[in-house]
Amino acid sequence: MRATSLNQNELEALRILWEGGELKPAHIQSRFSWPIENATLRSVLVNLVEKGHIIRKLHGKAFFYGACAKKTTLLQNMLQTMARVFAGGSSRELVAQLVETGDIKPEDLELIRRTTAETISRKTKRK
Numbered sequence: 001m002r003a004t005s006l007n008q009n010e011l012e013a014l015r016i017l018w019e020g021g022e023l024k025p026a027h028i029q030s031r032f033s034w035p036i037e038n039a040t041l042r043s044v045l046v047n048l049v050e051k052g053h054i055i056r057k058l059h060g061k062a063f064f065y066g067a068c069a070k071k072t073t074l075l076q077n078m079l080q081t082m083a084r085v086f087a088g089g090s091s092r093e094l095v096a097q098l099v100e101t102g103d104i105k106p107e108d109l110e111l112i113r114r115t116t117a118e119t120i121s122r123k124t125k126r127k
Contacts, residue, residue, distance in 0.1 A: 005051065006051075006053075006074075009036060009040065009041075009044045010044055010047060010048055010051075010053070012032055012033060012034075013028060013032075013041070013044050013045065013048060013054075013065075014048070014053060014054070014067055014069065014071075014074070016028050016031045016032070017054060017065060017066055017067040018067050018071050019031075021066060022057065022064040022065065022066035023064060023065060023066075024062055024063070024064055024065075025038070025041055025042060025045060025063070025065070028041060028045070028065065029041050045065055048065075049065075052068070052069070053067065053068065053069040053074075054066060054067050054068060054069070055068045079091065079094065082094055099112075
């Protein structure tokens with residue numbers, strides 16, 4: 001599964017399915033953050049099925065779609081690509097660039113600090 005081959009509509013459909021579970025196309029369409037034509041959405045769903053990111057199941061007469069790709073796996077793949085493109089492959093450098101160039105508020109930095117400390121603590125306990 002390659003996250004880098006996902007367009008904005010495909011990412012939005014995945015977000016909706018991660019949040020909502022298995023849904024009919026009409027429900028997916030109603031949850032989009034921007035207007036999307038029915039034909040466009042159906043094309044997006046077919047592409048995601050072909051790429052192996054979602055599954056399609058027939059329940060009665062209706063098809064339901066659900067995410068089978070893990071959110072964390074796709075995020076890791078996208079971050080690795082971004083790190084390679086923007087920071088010479090360094091995740092640390094990518095994060096530094098995001099902090100420098102982003103609209104980061106003090107509470108955002110505090111969340112980053114807390115999350116980092118918790119992650120380090122968990123990894124240390126595993127060893």
